[in-house]
Each structure stands twice: as structure tokens, then as C-alpha cells.
Amino acid sequence: MKVLIVGGGGREHALAWKLNQSEMVKKIYAAPGNAGISQLGECVNIKADDLSGLADFAERNSVDLTLVGPELPLTLGIVDQFEARRLKIFGPSKKASEIEGSKAYAKEFMQKYHIPTASFKIFDDKNQALDFLKENTFPLVIKADGLAAGKGVIPVDNFYQAEETVKKIMVEKIFKEAGSKIVVEDFLEGEEVTIMAFTDGKTVIPMVPSQDHKRIYNGDAGPNTGGMGAYAPTLFVHDRLTKRVYEEILEPTILGLERENRTFKGILYAGLMLTELGPKVMEFNCRFGDPETQVVLPLLKGDLVEIILSIIDGELELENIDWKNDFAVCVIMASSGYPGKYEKGKDIWGLNKIKDDALVFHAGTKYENGRFKTDGGRVLGVTGVESSMDKAISKAYTSVDKIRFSGMQYRRDIGKKGMKLKGKYL
Ligand SMILES: Nc1ncnc2c1ncn2[C@@H]1O[C@H](COP(=O)(O)OP(=O)(O)O)[C@@H](O)[C@H]1O
Ligand SMILES: [Mg+2]
Numbered sequence: 368m369k370v371l372i373v374g375g376g377g378r379e380h381a382l383a384w385k386l387n388q389s390e391m392v393k394k395i396y397a398a399p400g401n402a403g404i405s406q407l408g409e410c411v412n413i414k415a416d417d418l419s420g421l422a423d424f425a426e427r428n429s430v431d432l433t434l435v436g437p438e439l440p441l442t443l444g445i446v447d448q449f450e451a452r453r454l455k456i457f458g459p460s461k462k463a464s465e466i467e468g469s470k471a472y473a474k475e476f477m478q479k480y481h482i483p484t485a486s487f488k489i490f491d492d493k494n495q496a497l498d499f500l501k502e503n504t505f506p507l508v509i510k511a512d513g514l515a516a517g518k519g520v521i522p523v524d525n526f527y528q529a530e531e532t533v534k535k536i537m538v539e540k541i542f543k544e545a546g547s548k549i550v551v552e553d554f555l556e557g558e559e560v561t562i563m564a565f566t567d568g569k570t571v572i573p574m575v576p577s578q579d580h581k582r583i584y585n586g587d588a589g590p591n592t593g594g595m596g597a598y599a600p601t602l603f604v605h606d607r608l609t610k611r612v613y614e615e616i617l618e619p620t621i622l623g624l625e626r627e628n629r630t631f632k633g634i635l636y637a638g639l640m641l642t643e644l645g646p647k648v649m650e651f652n653c654r655f656g657d658p659e660t661q662v663v664l665p666l667l668k669g670d671l672v673e674i675i676l677s678i679i680d681g682e683l684e685l686e687n688i689d690w691k692n693d694f695a696v697c698v699i700m701a702s703s704g705y706p707g708k709y710e711k712g713k714d715i716w717g718l719n720k721i722k723d724d725a726l727v728f729h730a731g732t733k734y735e736n737g738r739f740k741t742d743g744g745r746v747l748g749v750t751g752v753e754s755s756m757d758k759a760i761s762k763a764y765t766s767v768d769k770i771r772f773s774g775m776q777y778r779r780d781i782g783k784k785g786m787k788l789k790g791k792y793l
Contacts, residue, residue, distance in 0.1 A: 372386070374436025378655050379404060380728040380729050432456070444461035444464075476627070482620055491549075508553070557641045562637045567683040577599035596698045695750055697751075699730075715772045717769045724762060725763055751765075
């Protein structure tokens, strides 16, 4: 079959890598893809949010299955459009994707279905928000309602910071319409973990738990990024906790969405805080996470296409999903200046020295004049897969040390906090 992957980051390269191992897949297209994906398939220059352009392409080229990486096309309704044109596509409908597209919607949904999350208030009026904040104790977290590319969440320690933040979001409109509503919620203490799950809207099967490293610098310092590295599985999420996440969060979410006429088919991503009172949802995403996918897919046994087709057919309950007994650690190599302004077009050296040691997933890269060059903030994800965390960490960094580009930055401590947490939640 011919498969089209929408998107062009490390997550999409990892998807292409996994699909490429399927007996069923004869041809991979990616829109827009990147230099790494172009080694496995054909990249076409269509933007991920050009829904009719993508559907036209799929129709013209008899694409048998489309997979969507990023959230934007999903929340814009790519699945509804493809299905209306009888094109097979994997992912949630526009209405189901709102669980990621609107944080206010997600919070009200969780409240209605008693899914554990931080207590909150929603405001579309600046003065009402400020009145509420004046009376409150801190720390709190202020979130823009809509999609803000991972920048719309701001923790505040006092009223002064809160006032500044509300002004930026609601008056200066730094997140545009995404900030016309805000969520103000309690600051949760604990350890963050990602649990992604396959679901056809009835059955939900969690993947191995993973942990992202959001901050730019070692020791979780500095500003938030799209993610500077990840590892899986987490040693501190034991079976009892997974069961709790399943019973208190994943299952009621899927059942609740079905009851709301928003049946969710695809990947449900739960961003959790493990608090003293148990796991609480910080956010839902309606697709694979990045970089988490770069460590979770290498641990998945079997054929991803088979799982996806059974989800589309509503037969996930018949699937057996197995995981390797290994550990995967992914180190993101980013451009100088990221997550702020950065330059592009730097030559990348050393990729040819990576043989069978680690998996190198490309994110912001392009191939030009016979060379790989940087073309984004996050440039590469280097994933080591081994039988222990120690070994996976050193495998990833041995390969990272062979790669160079001008101004590159990466964290040296990916996976370390996970080792420290071993047994903490037992
Ligand atoms: N209630 C909260 N308490 C403490 N930290 C939070 C809370 N909500 C979000 N965060 C932090 O902010 C990050 C981003 O928030 P999230 O809700 O995942 O939004 P997004 O991924 O859309 O930016 C989280 O990964 C977490 O580190
Ligand atoms: Mg998040």
C-alpha cells in the first residue's frame, strides 16, 4: 500500500521508519517531510495545514492510508475532509480533536466526567480574571485556551506576574485568538509522565510510559521547549499506577467522548502529573507526542500499520500489542538560540559515521548540494535502544558525540532524572 505521512518533524521520521518495516507498505510519501524522511520515501511540498491540497494529492496518487503527525490539521478537520472524500485516514475527527484544540473544553470535559485534573476557572474577560486572581493564593498556572505551539502555558508565582500574563494574552494578544479565553489552574507538584494510548473509540490500549525533558538546559533549567529529549519506559510507573491511569483517566475519557458524540479514534496522549493524590491530567493531545514517539515506536513490536488499520475498522480489541523489554533514550540536538530565534542552513557533519549504533531521526533538516543542513529549531533526535537505561543513555550519547553543526546545543542529562526516580512511586 501507499502511505502518506502529514508533517515533517522527528515524530514523522520515526513514523516513517516504523512504517518502512511493514510488509504492507510499498511506498511512503511525506508532506512536507524532511531530509531524513526523504531517504525512506518521497517528500512532497504541501504544507501540513493545506487540507484540500493534501486530499487532492492523496486522491491523485491513490494513497491507501494517511497518517497525521501534528495537531493543527487534526483540529482543522483533516480527518472529516478525507473521510468525506472516501480517503482512508488515521486520526480523530475535528470534534474529537477539540480535546487538544481547546484547553477550556478539555477542562470542562474532565470536570463533567470526573477525570482527575487541577482545579480551574475559565475566563473570557480580563477584568473577571484579574478579580479572581487578586483573591487567590499562588503559585497558579495560566493557559491560553487554543493551540500555541507549546508556548501558551505560563506558571505565575504572585499577582503581579499573573496580571502581566493576563495582559499579554488577553490585551496584547500574543497568542492571537488562541488567547481569547484563558484557563487559570492550580499548580501541581510532582513528576511528569506521558502515557499515549491507541484507541478506536471503544477499546483503549496504553503504550509504554515515557518522559519528556521540556526545559532547554541540563537539570531542567531555562525556558520550555518543544522537548529536548525523552526516554521510555519510565521506571517509576509500575503496573498498579498504569492500571489507575487506565481506570481513572483513559477509559472514562474515551467513554465520555463517545457519550458526547465525539468518538475518538487515533492516538490519545495524556500528559500527566503524578501528584501525592495520584495521577492528574495536565493536558490531552490528540496525536503522537514529539519527542516521545522517537522513544516509544522503537520499542513497539510488530506492525504499526496493522494496529492502525484495526483502529480504523473499530477492531482494536482483537489486537495484541507487544513491547520490547528494552529501554530507549532520545537526545534532541537543537540549533543555537532555540527555543528563541535561531539560524538555519548550517552544514551537519558526521551523520555518515552513525552505523548501527543509534537511530537518527531528522526534525529540522534539508538536503542541499549533496549535504545535510539544519532547517529548524530542533534538528535531530538521536535514539539509543538497549537492554538497560545506562546502556541506552551511553549509546545515544556515543552517537551524539559523532555529530556536529555550528551552534548545536543539546542536554547532557537526558534519562538521568528517570534513573533517580526509580522506585519512587512504588
Ligand atoms: N497545573 C500545572 N501545574 C504545574 N505545571 C504545569 C501545569 N500545567 C502545565 N504545566 C507545565 O507546563 C507544561 C506545558 O503545559 P501543557 O498543559 O502540557 O501545555 P502545552 O503542551 O500545550 O504547552 C507541562 O508539561 C508542565 O511542565
Ligand atoms: Mg504538553
